[in-house]
Amino acid sequence: MTQSSNQNPFNMPPFDPAAVQSAWQQMLGQFARATGQPAPASMPEMPAEAFRQMQKAWLDAMARWADEYMRSPQFLEQMKKSLEGALAMRRQVEEFIRKATEQSYGGSLGLYDAVGAVRDAESWLTRRLDEMDQRLVAIEAKLDGRGGKSASRAGAGSRKAGATKKSKKKPTKRTSKKAR
Amino acid sequence: MMLGTTETAMQGWLERMNMMPRVMDYACKARKGATEFEVAFESGPVKVRRYRSDVPKQHAPPLLCVFALVNRPYVLDLLPHKSVIRQFLSRGFDVYLVDWGEPTPADSDRTLHDYIEVHLHRIVQHLRHSCGVHQISLMGYCMGGTMSAMYTSLHQELIRNFILMAAPIDWSDRSQLLALWTDQKYFDVDNLVDTLGNVPPEFLGSSFRMLRPVDTYINKWLGFYERMTDEAFLEEFFAMETWSSDDIPIAGEVYRDFVKYGLQQNLLVQGRFPLGEHRIDLRRITCPVLNLTADADHLVPCGQSLPFKNFISSADYEAMSVRAGHIGLAVGSKAHRELWPRVCDWLAARSDPV
Numbered sequence: 001m002t003q004s005s006n007q008n009p010f011n012m013p014p015f016d017p018a019a020v021q022s023a024w025q026q027m028l029g030q031f032a033r034a035t036g037q038p039a040p041a042s043m044p045e046m047p048a049e050a051f052r053q054m055q056k057a058w059l060d061a062m063a064r065w066a067d068e069y070m071r072s073p074q075f076l077e078q079m080k081k082s083l084e085g086a087l088a089m090r091r092q093v094e095e096f097i098r099k100a101t102e103q104s105y106g107g108s109l110g111l112y113d114a115v116g117a118v119r120d121a122e123s124w125l126t127r128r129l130d131e132m133d134q135r136l137v138a139i140e141a142k143l144d145g146r147g148g149k150s151a152s153r154a155g156a157g158s159r160k161a162g163a164t165k166k167s168k169k170k171p172t173k174r175t176s177k178k179a180r
Numbered sequence: 181m182m183l184g185t186t187e188t189a190m191q192g193w194l195e196r197m198n199m200m201p202r203v204m205d206y207a208c209k210a211r212k213g214a215t216e217f218e219v220a221f222e223s224g225p226v227k228v229r230r231y232r233s234d235v236p237k238q239h240a241p242p243l244l245c246v247f248a249l250v251n252r253p254y255v256l257d258l259l260p261h262k263s264v265i266r267q268f269l270s271r272g273f274d275v276y277l278v279d280w281g282e283p284t285p286a287d288s289d290r291t292l293h294d295y296i297e298v299h300l301h302r303i304v305q306h307l308r309h310s311c312g313v314h315q316i317s318l319m320g321y322c323m324g325g326t327m328s329a330m331y332t333s334l335h336q337e338l339i340r341n342f343i344l345m346a347a348p349i350d351w352s353d354r355s356q357l358l359a360l361w362t363d364q365k366y367f368d369v370d371n372l373v374d375t376l377g378n379v380p381p382e383f384l385g386s387s388f389r390m391l392r393p394v395d396t397y398i399n400k401w402l403g404f405y406e407r408m409t410d411e412a413f414l415e416e417f418f419a420m421e422t423w424s425s426d427d428i429p430i431a432g433e434v435y436r437d438f439v440k441y442g443l444q445q446n447l448l449v450q451g452r453f454p455l456g457e458h459r460i461d462l463r464r465i466t467c468p469v470l471n472l473t474a475d476a477d478h479l480v481p482c483g484q485s486l487p488f489k490n491f492i493s494s495a496d497y498e499a500m501s502v503r504a505g506h507i508g509l510a511v512g513s514k515a516h517r518e519l520w521p522r523v524c525d526w527l528a529a530r531s532d533p534v
Contacts, residue, residue: 020201024197024198024200024201028197055402059399062394063392063394063395066394071357071360076363080367083367084371087371087375120286
């Protein structure tokens, strides 16, 4: 099995880049014509390099301030309280849902939980059995490959092949049962 | 150019706006991994990828790469020209990568012991048998490095060479921001795990991003605006964005073990980190070790990785460093130009020719 993932991470519909490019350029052209007047003479101009340095100094200062703030006991205490509050809220919501469900189902929620747990266990066991089946098939295939000559000499080849076939059928059976 | 005159700024803006359809195109085309692979082994959610290469195999022990549990592993194979996997393939190594998969709510009670002693051990045994070798080479990145170090200490006889890549080992320095945030005084990991089960990716992702908020939320986008007319940059930018937003949850019990015994109590370097019935003793590591660090790593500073040397028994130990950040170690141009060819040399010198 050869794989190479190439999924669309933003879930966007496929589009024609050439068509979009053309429409986009048309729109930008109109925009440029509408706003393409020279800048007013009174507007202060700043050299690009000076602007860049000023921007960098400002952002560096902001980064230092953020780092210092996030180390302060006030921030750490606030972070602790926020997290505790969020977790408490989550527990309350879960408790509310549990109680509401319990009331709706007339106190038989425990039974539903038990059925759910059994179903979880069943699907886990089925998964494990499938895995074991696959491993068994792989082992049998390897054994057939290795002992092919001697097995056919002994006349056991057909029996082994039959066993492999049988075990290959098992997962299908279980899968269909699970699907039902 | 950000701003020269109002006219040039407007022209620059129009140029960039003109690129928008191409930007969208690159955003849609971003791939998750560059190199073809086959699934060599599968156990539950865990898959092991074997990468394909036209270069004939030249070195006998296969190389198994282990990534952290908190992100997807394809950052090691992000783009054709920024792929650690391809660096090794081009030198004739047989390369495997562990994909831990995404834990479901039912997996919240999976512990570090399950991942290391069950899954990783099964993978190593499978590789040994399928490749017909007694030992393999192991490389662990970030948390995957810590887990690999634990595995190597328990099964030293199965590991020929060990490469540690920006892996936290010693959390004794409490000055780092992440160490402060996870301090027992301010962070109740039991409360978090007991309430949430698996730790959601939004929680982990936002914690990591908030370590450098100005870089993450301002500088990155200013840089994007400056360079968005460069198509090569767009390809790299969206590959990286795709990977960094492709977070996965971490099994609750694993998070509890890692934070409590690692970040909070620093038990690994004290030989007291509990893993099932074992206590991890790094002194049992005797194989050749290469420790890779990134000078500008804000997530796992060098001070957390480099002390590894003091806790192992290997006579053959080497450390290499590059000017890069935590992820730059895997995807940075400088790392690919200067570091990875040397890493391949190191590993080749300690492997058998086929």
